Amino acid sequence: MQQIEQIVASLRDEGFRITPQRIAIVNYLLKTEDHPSAELIHKVIRKRYPMVSLSTVYKTLDLLKEKKLVNEMDVEGEARFDAHTDEHINIVCMNCGKIDDIDEDSLKEIQVKAARKSKYLILKSSFELSGYCSNCKSKFQG
Template identity: 80%
Template sequence: MQQLEQVIALLRDDGFKITPQRTAIVDYLLRTEDHPSAELIHKVVRRKYPMVSLSTVYKTLELLREKKLVNEIEVEGEARFDAHIDEHINLVCVSCGKIEDVDEELLKEIQIKAAKKSKYIILQSSFELSGYCSLCKTRHSK
């Protein structure tokens, strides 16, 4: 998992201004296990920095995405963000929209097999499974 100091140093080294608001956005993304939307990040960061704009959140997220420091996942037309950039599986609940990360060693094997079979050089992969989370599964089985 990435550390706040590492991400801030990378941004600073690339010449980006490091503001308390930008630091708070990065810190929240690194600490949460949720996959928040820009609006949720804005709501959380505003508690400490009431003057932070939604535009600042979007610009920071775009910068982090461009630098490959966060992944963007679309769920029901809404962009959600994940600072867990290591290879993993995203489990997406089709009912409530909850997203959970699952680390799985077999992903590397799948990449190797796919590369051999297709003769591709695999640069990046994402793996998403959709279904019902434990709470929604109970509701839908009744």
């Protein structure tokens, strides 16, 4: 997990401006256990900074994605964001929408194997499972 200071410093080093909007968004992403959508990020940030626009949230997320400081995943046509950028599995509850992270060492190996077999230069990976979480699954098993 990166620290806010490191991220700010590296952005500044690359010539990006450090704005309160950017700091607020990065801070929220670093602290939350959720995998929030752009809209949720916007809603949360607005409580403290009511002037922040949704388009700024999207722009900031684009920047952070490009710098590999956040991952983007897709849940039912909506993008969700995660500052946990190590390779891991995202597991989504199809009932309550919760998303858990699962660390799994073998993902790296699989990626290497896939690169070899396919001859692709691999730049991004996404491992996603979905189903019902322990709380919800009882409702669907009688």
